Amino acid sequence: MSGFKATEYKVRCISCNFEIDDSAYPLECPNCTEPGFLRADYAKKQLNPGDESLGLYRFADWLPVKHMLKGSGAPITYKSEGLAQKLGLNNLWITFNGWWPEKGAVMKTGTFKECEAFSVLGRMGDDFTDVLVVASAGNTARAFARVCSENNIPLLLVVPRDNIGTLWFDSPINDNVKLICPDSGSDYFDAIVLSQLASNVEGYSPEGGAKNIARRDGMATTMLSAATTMKEIPEFYFQAVGSGTGAIAAWEANLRLIEDGRFGNRKSKLMVSQNIPFLPIYDSWQKRSPELVDLKPEDARSWAEAIDAKVLSNRKPPYSLKGGLYDALVDTDGEVLKVDNTEATRAAKLFHELEGIDISPAAAVSVASLIHDVEDKKIAAHQSVMLNITGGGMERFKAEHKLYYLEPSMIFPKESHPSEVEKKLKGLF
Numbered sequence: 001m002s003g004f005k006a007t008e009y010k011v012r013c014i015s016c017n018f019e020i021d022d023s024a025y026p027l028e029c030p031n032c033t034e035p036g037f038l039r040a041d042y043a044k045k046q047l048n049p050g051d052e053s054l055g056l057y058r059f060a061d062w063l064p065v066k067h068m069l070k071g072s073g074a075p076i077t078y079k080s081e082g083l084a085q086k087l088g089l090n091n092l093w094i095t096f097n098g099w100w101p102e103k104g105a106v107m108k109t110g111t112f113k114e115c116e117a118f119s120v121l122g123r124m125g126d127d128f129t130d131v132l133v134v135a136s137a138g139n140t141a142r143a144f145a146r147v148c149s150e151n152n153i154p155l156l157l158v159v160p161r162d163n164i165g166t167l168w169f170d171s172p173i174n175d176n177v178k179l180i181c182p183d184s185g186s187d188y189f190d191a192i193v194l195s196q197l198a199s200n201v202e203g204y205s206p207e208g209g210a211k212n213i214a215r216r217d218g219m220a221t222t223m224l225s226a227a228t229t230m231k232e233i234p235e236f237y238f239q240a241v242g243s244g245t246g247a248i249a250a251w252e253a254n255l256r257l258i259e260d261g262r263f264g265n266r267k268s269k270l271m272v273s274q275n276i277p278f279l280p281i282y283d284s285w286q287k288r289s290p291e292l293v294d295l296k297p298e299d300a301r302s303w304a305e306a307i308d309a310k311v312l313s314n315r316k317p318p319y320s321l322k323g324g325l326y327d328a329l330v331d332t333d334g335e336v337l338k339v340d341n342t343e344a345t346r347a348a349k350l351f352h353e354l355e356g357i358d359i360s361p362a363a364a365v366s367v368a369s370l371i372h373d374v375e376d377k378k379i380a381a382h383q384s385v386m387l388n389i390t391g392g393g394m395e396r397f398k399a400e401h402k403l404y405y406l407e408p409s410m411i412f413p414k415e416s417h418p419s420e421v422e423k424k425l426k427g428l429f
């Protein structure tokens with residue numbers, strides 16, 4: 001879009017505060033040995049959202065972007081009536097990510113992963129010529145595939161073969177986007193391992209996941225949407241978590257909003273939830289330990305199969321590292337909650353009846369956790385609550401559109417040898 005000036009920011013290590021050259025899209029501090037996040041330090045300390053027609057880029061003051069890509073949507077926030085009344089809450093706000101055009105929500109892939117994709121890819125300049133490698137349980141892949149296809153950016157996706165049914169689109173995906181899969185029976189973590197091997201091949205670069213500042217600040221727009229609509233930082237923040245990156249991002253946005261000065265100085269209590277029996281974050285937090293509990297790969301794979309909210313099955317979330325989920329929970333006096341499939345299904349049905357739109361299984365986990373906490377009287381009627389519906393309107397979108405699926409270019413064994421991956425990926429693009 002014309003007239004857009006690159007956002008001014010510096011990249012700093014949160015451990016040593018060292019300013020890091022951003023030209024090579026760093027993911028780690030060169031000085032620190034302990035793992036920790038980098039963070040963007042924006043020149044504008046006050047956020048002034050642009051017009052809604054800018055999509056996600058209305059929050060460009062606090063996105064590390066050089067240019068705007070076409071086709072983006074921003075999270076929208078509205079005050080709940082139906083669910084709020086049912087739960088006896090007077091101050092329940094829903095931040096909705098997905099497809100609900102009447103409300104102004106136009107994310108065609110149905111989840112807040114689009115916020116990540118438009119932020120990460122909007123940061124990439126013309127100097128970036130490698131093929132970007134993204135591992136995903138499904139939603140992130142769908143978002144990156146659409147944005148890269150429509151904007152002609154080379155992309156290699158790595159998704160477990162059992163999850164490729166999640167790669168649906170309303171138009172065919174161009175061949176600058178390719179998909180490879182670890183074979184049936186593998187999970188998201190196996191996809192991450194394969195993506196690391198792919199990223200080591202010449203001409204391919206890792207997107208970086210939670211370590212990518214653009215990814216976190218893209219997700220942070222959910223909190224920016226909520227706070228600018230509510231005119232304050234909410235007292236509670238509800239979200240289901242797999243990696244917890246969205247919750248970390250919300251916390252980071254919260255810190256910036258305090259610095260802004262116009263939204264109060266509270267820290268939103270992070271109320272994050274997982275789907276039983278896949279509970280590494282829940283189990284670790286029960287011990288109040290920064291150490292992540294050990295998961296046996298076979299247990300993790302079978303638990304991942306057991307949960308309805310497949311996207312929440314991350315075996316190695318960024319929990320322990322400096323600035324990660326443990327620190328975010330400690331700093332906000334947060335809690336980790338757990339919800340089973342039956343409760344989540346019931347919550348999704350209730351949400352549909354009372355608010356009028358379908359929601360993803362992961363979002364249903366967060367709704368169920370809110371219902372729990374209201375029943376347990378942890379939240380008073382007047383307290384302000386932000387419920388982050390991370391995905392919704394997908395069933396509706398799929399019913400309203402002819403769908404196209406992305407097919408894999410190659411299937412790899414559950415565990416691949418680096419040289420085999422290199423041989424196969426040479427010349428794929």
Ligand SMILES: [Zn+2]
Nearest residue numbers: 013016029032
């Ligand atoms: Zn450092």
